[in-house]
Amino acid sequence: MITVESLEIHVSNHCNLSCRGCSHISPLEKKEFLNEENMYLVLKKLSSVLHCKVIRLLGGEPTLNSNLENIVSKIKEIGISDEISIPTNGILISKLSENILNNIDIVEISNYNYNEKISKNLIEWAKKNKDKVTTYIYLYDYFREPFSYHKNANKQLVDDIYKTCIISQKWQCFNVYGEYFYKCPQSLAICKNIENCNFDKNGIKILDNQNLEEELEKYINSTSPLQTCDYCLGTVGKRFNIMQVSKEKYKKEAEKNIEEMLDKEFLKRSLEEDVGDMFTVGKVLKF
Numbered sequence: 001m002i003t004v005e006s007l008e009i010h011v012s013n014h015c016n017l018s019c020r021g022c023s024h025i026s027p028l029e030k031k032e033f034l035n036e037e038n039m040y041l042v043l044k045k046l047s048s049v050l051h052c053k054v055i056r057l058l059g060g061e062p063t064l065n066s067n068l069e070n071i072v073s074k075i076k077e078i079g080i081s082d083e084i085s086i087p088t089n090g091i092l093i094s095k096l097s098e099n100i101l102n103n104i105d106i107v108e109i110s111n112y113n114y115n116e117k118i119s120k121n122l123i124e125w126a127k128k129n130k131d132k133v134t135t136y137i138y139l140y141d142y143f144r145e146p147f148s149y150h151k152n153a154n155k156q157l158v159d160d161i162y163k164t165c166i167i168s169q170k171w172q173c174f175n176v177y178g179e180y181f182y183k184c185p186q187s188l189a190i191c192k193n194i195e196n197c198n199f200d201k202n203g204i205k206i207l208d209n210q211n212l213e214e215e216l217e218k219y220i221n222s223t224s225p226l227q228t229c230d231y232c233l234g235t236v237g238k239r240f241n242i243m244q245v246s247k248e249k250y251k252k253e254a255e256k257n258i259e260e261m262l263d264k265e266f267l268k269r270s271l272e273e274d275v276g277d278m279f280t281v282g283k284v285l286k287f
């Protein structure tokens with residue numbers, strides 16, 4: 001049995017915010033919810049060879065999915081993880097019903113809309129529900145450039161970005177989407193948005209795969225970058241202030257070349273030392 005840190009399921013692909021720098025590329029997603037029947041089949045099969053410490057039900061914004069209560073109880077029943085977490089931007093925090101909270105362990109609130117009133121409300125909510133769930137509130141200071149529409153032709157740079165990628169190497173933010181297992185949310189999102197990248201070349205097919213355990217093990221431990229890493233900044237993109245943008249502006253920012261979007265100093269540091277867990281978060285509150 002393979003044991004990993006985390007698995008992510010996109011219960012709503014779209015979001016009620018449009019953050020410049022969203023690494024899930026949600027600002028470009030159309031309104032779309034999880035295909036539940038397919039996901040249960042896929043997770044059942046996956047659970048026969050893989051177990052994770054935490055499964056994250058996210059998006060986009062997961063609270064936009066009105067069937068979240070059923071999804072949570074079904075995923076708990078499948079038992080692929082020790083814990084269930086819901087990462088949210090907190091805008092619709094009241095949608096996390098009593099039944100949802102009783103079936104999950106963690107709520108991770110990314111407070112991108114930072115202002116005193118919102119933070120105060122979220123802190124009050126976290127304190128009120130302290131006995132049901134552990135809540136983390138991440139107060140973000142900035143984002144990093146996520147991806148480019150233009151292929152990175154510098155092979156050494158692609159290797160370095162992959163090697164220093166905290167998302168895939170350290171956090172193991174593995175994703176399940178459709179019938180495939182992916183190394184990170186970016187590999188999935190880039191496949192959706194860049195024609196040259198194929199789902200089957202960047203992920204592992206789960207259903208009807210007789211060699212699933214073997215293929216997953218090889219894929220997870222591979223030291224070679226994925227095809228999608230050619231378009232990705234991993235965790236070493238340049239920093240910029242948090243802001244909300246239009247779809248057009250989000251796309252325009254990704255028209256720059258990888259080298260132009262790269263935080264060279266941070267890449268150098270990441271290659272030389274352990275830069276810790278937080279590459280964008282300023283402060284974390286735990287309740």
Ligand code: SF4
Binds near residue numbers: 025059
């Ligand atoms: S709230 Fe999260 S998912 Fe939504 S656009 Fe911002 S970063 Fe992306």
Ligand code: SF4
Binds near residue numbers: 161162185235
């Ligand atoms: S596509 Fe590559 S560089 Fe980007 S997050 Fe995934 S593994 Fe990291």
